[in-house]
Amino acid sequence: MTESVSPLPERGPTGRRTAKGSLAGKSANRVERPAPLRQVVYDALAELIINRTLEPGQHLVEADLAEYLGVSRQPVREALQRLQSEGWVDLRPAQGAFVHLPTDEEADQLLGVRAVLETHSARLAAACATDEDIKRLWELQDVGMKALAADDSERLVAANADLHAYITELTGNAVLSELIGLVDRRVRWYYTPIARPRGRDAWQEHAALIEAIAAHNVEKAEKIMAQHTERTRQAFHERPDAPE
Incomplete structure (x- = not known):
């Protein structure tokens, strides 16, 4: 993905940043095709984490990320699972996905x-x-x-x-x-x-x-x-x- 992404500045009522609030009203940052969709989505989310648009500890909501990237929830779910296996994302039971907090x-x-x-x-x-x-x-x-x-x-x-x-x-x-x-x-x-x-x-x-x-x-x-x-x-x- 070559396009730059906008910062995600808004926070939820608990002070935790959320994807939904900060992506609402933003212009779509559609991923490019015909590259394998799961790889493109993975690369897009990894880059958002690396450049700290998605910050350590931030809650990641599948539906909001899918809407932002212009894809279905399935490739986002697959990407989050892969990111979790590589240490970029923490998947917490009954809570969801969060950007990993490095120690x-x-x-x-x-x-x-x-x-x-x-x-x-x-x-x-x-x-x-x-x-x-x-x-x-x-x-x-x-x-x-x-x-x-x-x-x-x-x-x-x-x-x-x-x-x-x-x-x-x-x-x-x-x-x-x-x-x-x-x-x-x-x-x-x-x-x-x-x-x-x-x-x-x-x-x-x-x-x-x-x-x-x-x-x-x-x-x-x-x-x-x-x-x-x-x-x-x-x-x-x-x-x-x-x-x-």
Whole structure:
């Protein structure tokens, strides 16, 4: 799905956000066909969760989500079941479906694995990057800096993901790319609430990383990426809405 979705700001009488109240009156965001409907609906709901349009803890109502996406309830139900099996959604007996509330332990596990993979990725990229590769890295850096100047959280998250993905692509290691791809969506989910407060420091670190890769300094690239991913992990724990 390529279309952007509108925020869901309204809350129910208990203070819990609901899909129905916030989707009412909005223009339809119909999913595209003829892609397999269950996959399209799954991708649409996953993206709404990742970009936090559907926030952690939010109650998910099948009928309202189906109306919003312009589909029947069956593919929505199937998507929610799949999202539950992958840890994005909690299905509670007699209560319904809710966006999963990530724990600090889950964040540490994921971001720790990400740090190991990305640090190795930076080392390999520094060993083999060409002048053309470096040019592309600076182009991606520029996209991120423009998003930072515009204070655009969604663009910052996307630009961050694109830059890291390209560094992995430079390694030519298909297994490494596959493993990092498996955690990419969840990393974006954790990164969204800290993209703006982390922004300027993160993109300064990106610039230093690109310089190390351009110099083919594998030890320095590895060290910068290790520090970069650790600071992101710390920032997640220090975010304003973090539990005390």
